[in-house]
Amino acid sequence: MLCLSALSLSVPKARPLASISPPDLVRLVNEHLTQPLLWLREQVGNLKRGDTLKINPAPPPGRTDLLGSVFHHAHSMMIETLRVELGLQGIAVESSATRTSITVPALGERDPPANVWAGKTVLVTGASSGLGQATAHELAKRGAIVQGVARRPMKSLSFVNGGRFVPLSADVTKYEELLGALGARRFFSIIHSAGTGSIDLIQHANPDNLHRDIDTNVLGTLNVAKLALARLKRNGHLAIVSSGAARVPWVGGVSYVTAKAAQHAIAVQLAHRLRRRNAAVTAVLAGSFNSGAWVGALKNRLLQAVVGASAHALPRPSRVARQVLADVERGAPVSTAGLGGGTAYTFGELMHLASKSVATTLTTLRLGLPIGRLGSLSAAR
Numbered sequence: 001m002l003c004l005s006a007l008s009l010s011v012p013k014a015r016p017l018a019s020i021s022p023p024d025l026v027r028l029v030n031e032h033l034t035q036p037l038l039w040l041r042e043q044v045g046n047l048k049r050g051d052t053l054k055i056n057p058a059p060p061p062g063r064t065d066l067l068g069s070v071f072h073h074a075h076s077m078m079i080e081t082l083r084v085e086l087g088l089q090g091i092a093v094e095s096s097a098t099r100t101s102i103t104v105p106a107l108g109e110r111d112p113p114a115n116v117w118a119g120k121t122v123l124v125t126g127a128s129s130g131l132g133q134a135t136a137h138e139l140a141k142r143g144a145i146v147q148g149v150a151r152r153p154m155k156s157l158s159f160v161n162g163g164r165f166v167p168l169s170a171d172v173t174k175y176e177e178l179l180g181a182l183g184a185r186r187f188f189s190i191i192h193s194a195g196t197g198s199i200d201l202i203q204h205a206n207p208d209n210l211h212r213d214i215d216t217n218v219l220g221t222l223n224v225a226k227l228a229l230a231r232l233k234r235n236g237h238l239a240i241v242s243s244g245a246a247r248v249p250w251v252g253g254v255s256y257v258t259a260k261a262a263q264h265a266i267a268v269q270l271a272h273r274l275r276r277r278n279a280a281v282t283a284v285l286a287g288s289f290n291s292g293a294w295v296g297a298l299k300n301r302l303l304q305a306v307v308g309a310s311a312h313a314l315p316r317p318s319r320v321a322r323q324v325l326a327d328v329e330r331g332a333p334v335s336t337a338g339l340g341g342g343t344a345y346t347f348g349e350l351m352h353l354a355s356k357s358v359a360t361t362l363t364t365l366r367l368g369l370p371i372g373r374l375g376s377l378s379a380a381r
């Protein structure tokens with residue numbers, strides 16, 4: 001039996017998010033999330049049925065340590081996902097880490113006026129496609145002045161009721177670029193939907209996809225968090241779109257679950273901080289919907305054709321956007337819009353326990369499913 005004990009996780013020394021410079025934040029996300037995932041990718045490739053992978057978790061951070069709490073929660077979900085994914089392949093994960101459970105504190109339900117968005121300045125990220133685009137357009141139709149951020153070119157839109165969609169070009173992983181695009185604006189609401197995702201067993205993950213998923217989802221969300229702390233108005237709203245995957249460790253999702261769990265933890269931390277401003281935070285633990293995320297996602301052309309065709313059966317982003325906005329308006333701490341989002345939220349614990357017990361049984365019996373033979377699934381993007 002081979003036992004690897006080299007992975008020791010850590011979190012940075014506590015300090016306020018606002019005091020961390022953009023290059024430092026890039027370095028910290030890379031050091032505490034991306035590098036451990038890349039290390040795992042290398043090492044797991046050398047393991048076989050009957051082997052054990054040992055992971056030492058970081059000591060728990062203080063409750064008010066934003067970055068420490070985010071990394072610590074992401075690590076706990078990463079380890080839980082590995083227990084399932086490697087367990088099914090007959091590889092045991094030995095770790096004293098326990099799955100941390102987090103809850104977005106509620107501010108109290110709101111009863112918004114009928115035209116709550118009219119004339120309000122709203123920032124929407126990921127506005128060039130999918131949920132972000134649908135939400136941005138819906139808000140502009142309702143009279144909001146929407147500042148829509150994405151890297152691709154977008155068209156400006158104006159509506160008779162005064163609503164506008166103003167396209168802004170910026171990469172959410174680049175804080176200075178984001179600030180440059182936004183100028184000195186303050187926001188009634190921020191809907192952060194920019195995100196990416198890839199699916200692969202950890203040993204087959206494309207390193208560029210790993211980097212991109214952590215950078216876009218975690219670094220991008222930390223940048224938006226900094227903005228929200230500085231620029232979100234009193235009585236405003238912040239929505240952070242993560243995924244039902246933030247609560248349910250699943251096979252092929254180590255980097256995605258880690259990234260989405262981090263986003264969810266950022267929402268929790270911000271909800272505590274923005275309380276004083278009476279600003280409501282909604283964590284969007286989205287289920288599936290039809291969007292650009294499914295286009296060209298898989299390497300295998302046949303599988304991609306099946307996924308592409310099936311995506312049409314999923315809810316349209318416009319429908320999901322309306323549900324998200326309804327939840328945001330009433331200040332709901334969690335939105336589970338999209339297919340299966342509610343199921344993941346309600347039965348996540350049960351789904352996780354079931355898959356974990358199958359994985360544990362297989363490793364105990366020294367059996368394993370040959371799922372590693374599937375090779376790499378996600379296309380390089």
Ligand SMILES: NC(=O)c1ccc[n+]([C@@H]2O[C@H](COP(=O)([O-])OP(=O)(O)OC[C@H]3O[C@@H](n4cnc5c(N)ncnc54)[C@H](OP(=O)(O)O)[C@@H]3O)[C@@H](O)[C@H]2O)c1
Binds near residue numbers: 149150
């Ligand atoms: N689709 C689903 O079934 C599903 C399910 C659960 C959760 N989600 C989550 O929902 C969110 C929205 O995804 P979607 O499905 O609507 O995907 P999508 O159609 O691919 O849209 C993603 C958006 O994010 C933007 N984006 C990506 N990287 C960026 C960066 N570095 N800087 C600025 N913008 C960036 C893209 O714009 P540019 O490429 O133009 O920059 C695009 O506008 C993501 O967080 C995703 O993980 C999706």
